[in-house]
Amino acid sequence: MHDIGYQRYTGVRLGRRHVVGALYAHSLRTAFGLGRSAKAKIFPWFIVGVVVVAAAGLVAVRAQIGQVLLSYAQFADTMSWLVIFFVAVVAPELVSRDLGSGVLPLYFSRPLRLVDYPLAKFAALATAVFMLLGAPQLVMFLGGAFTTDAGWSGVWDEVTDLAPGLAYAVLWAGVFSAIGLAAASVTGKRAFAAGGIVAVFLMTIPIGGVLSVLPSVTVNQLAGLATPSILVQGTGIWLFRDALVPESGTGLDIGDFGPVYGLVTVVLIAGCIAALIARYRKAARR
Template sequence: MSETGVIHDIGYQRYEGPRLGRAATITALYGHGVRAAFGFGRSAKAKIFPWLVAGITVLVAVIIAAVKSQVPDFEFGYVEFDDSLSWLIIFFVAILAPTLVSRDIRAGTLPLYFSRPLRAADYVIAKFLAMVTAVWLLLGVPQLIMFLGAAFTTEKGLSGVWDEVRELVPGWTYSLLWALLFTSIGLLVASLTGKQAFAAGGIVAIFLVTTPVVGVLTQLPSSAANQMAGLASPMTLISGVGSWALGSDIGMDLGRYGPIYGIEAFCLIAACLLLLLARYRKVAAL
């Protein structure tokens, strides 16, 4: 008795559409990351915290804009706005970073990502840009509200509006620095574990542990130690860069060490990104 095989045509066809390539993959991951940061496409519970934080920042901006419209001499700039919300942003980053990367580790989706023509660098770039965008929007949108309030209530006409623009641009630049530094630290810590609670606790711990060190160094009798104390914590590091580069008043004397703050901030961001890339290259190679 001979055995014969039968080939059934069930309608499968080869994909003949356009191949969008790496740029489209990065863009898709980036867009998904920004949406996830604010809870879009997720449960109602996932939307509570990010929109609560966003609501607080907007409310603070509205109050400041209202006060400045009634008290022209009220001095509270766009740079000071970021510093006043520092701990709120830290907690936002502590929740957002694990959402973007720890969930992929816990759910086991990384092997699926890297089984496609997706490089580790593509994944890191997409997640990094998505989180930077989310943090910057959290600070930049309220600053824009403050600007609009000041621009529409100024008594100096166009010159007053131009003065506000000249203050807003450094404020947005400062917000971008916050986003870059906090994102690099947050993603690196979150990439080490699939447990979101551990990742969030680790991120907050970095700031809790390093902040008292700054206080100790400022009490030393050496003026050089006092001026370089801010280098010991990411929060005061950013403030130091703002003081050196943007002329903001942080209540710290940096002396001649201002450029060192800028160099350390750049090196810290670069080091975190390189370690993050090495981490995902190792995962992709498994």
């Protein structure tokens, strides 16, 4: 027999919490292509560049004309279409690759519970989306804080405007990440998963459009429930009306159905996470 030098591990066994933390950190790095090839970094950092440049442009225009073109929350609305494509590319990288390569038994051979894996993936993608929408808002905040003529009171006004914007970004991150991961987990093929995610978000828009023109005010005000992006906007208007509704008062009309939008949003996130957990429970039995 030949001794090849294997030795027993005598260090500290960190346990489940550290395994989940490592999985979360690895997934967050994967979302931005960190630690991977240059090709994997192109798309996520292109999206990051677009939103940051857009925020810097708004800061420059505000400094020149002295007028705010978009509030922090309205900026998240404007950039939401980029979030769709970001999630469509990143979500399959986080879940479809592991499903397709059959490495899940290796994950679950460690002190990792079945629910830990999908929850860590959801937390990582939601963090990535929040950073995508929140970082440009911080750029806008710094521009506004350093150009205000009102002193510390002006800086405080910027803080009170920024807070609902960041909270709104959390809302976008939760809804889009839950839907994206649930759709991506259906297949181990990343191309099919990406197409499915885009289809879920874009193919529901005509449904909401048809409902919004029906001869019923109630149906019109509830039409946004059929489209994830409009659902988020409706919930945002209910929670942060002053930050989202322009001074003209025009925009999405949800009537008195704000609580309904909020409830559907919570149910949608919970349902998608439950479907994701069920998908991995089935995959773990194979």
